[in-house]
Amino acid sequence: MSSSPLLADLVEALRCLPGVGAKTAQRMAFHVLERDRAGARRLAERLAAAVERIGNCTRCRTFSEEPLCALCASSTRERSLLCVVETPVDQLAIEQATGYRGQYFVLLGRISPLDGLGPKELGLDLLAQRLAEGEVQELIVATNPTVEGEATAHMLAQLARAAGVRASRLAHGVPLGGELEFIDRGTLAHAFGGRQVL
């Protein structure tokens, strides 16, 4: 495609990024070579450092370069609340959107036998151990409202029940700013069934 094999290699490698196809990869490669070699050098270093040094927190499994992530190590987060999410991105979304001050547990996936993801891969043994410690009063289940997320939520609820911990689930309903006309039936039925006193 180009007169430079190194350039062709770079374009091919850029496609590991999500949402980046052949055309975009090409534009990115030319852009950094033409205008931002310093930025590209920095990106190369940080990518290598991140891949090399970012592992998972031993307590909550989120991304962390330390054995214990900053959030788990923090003394100001409530230890009685534990929110279970599928991925670090979900954790970040909750951190940014809500005033939640408890702790997290990151499954790094959802129950999906076809992908080989079972209780073991999701670290449910680690979670059961955590619940058995007795500090957690409420397990907030924030898996995605998909079929697999619901199956995971079901399993988490069982786990909580076995440990005598209260489990809760994020509310389903009409999203803010949404219009009833355009909301899917399942969500609307949920919102209707879960209506609250004004």
Add this chain to the structure above:
Amino acid sequence: MSSSPLLADLVEALRCLPGVGAKTAQRMAFHVLERDRAGARRLAERLAAAVERIGNCTRCRTFSEEPLCALCASSTRERSLLCVVETPVDQLAIEQATGYRGQYFVLLGRISPLDGLGPKELGLDLLAQRLAEGEVQELIVATNPTVEGEATAHMLAQLARAAGVRASRLAHGVPLGGELEFIDRGTLAHAFGGRQVL
């Protein structure tokens, strides 16, 4: 934004890529850490190699890791045709779309005094020298049809005239598949003025 400083650094560094904002950078960082560390490692290596080793061809100024790019070194490309483009991306577009078998000269920019881009920065001395060699019969001016591109084209035409070389410019007109109704006035006027016998 996150519990991991290395992760925050990576997200920030990803923003050097064109079209990548804060949200996209975050999604990319999480994606490679979760699913494609091998791809990220490869990308880091190739970025570093490209930035380190890709320079410019000494003859046509396109990206090349060799002193002479593959296209300039090729014995099968016609030496009587020289196509001048603004960037390596434009060169690639012409290579992919047309059956052009001549050579190229890449300006790496366009005349733009405000950005400090003058004849010297665009390598016009190198181009004049190339024209003086006497091999080139036709200079195909393929700068973009923007104000700056047209100013550059004008300067290139003068250069060709001084060297006694014929200069040509890509045809303006209605793009294939376009509808007259939606084409801008300037293009339509050009296409009308340049109408050809059926």
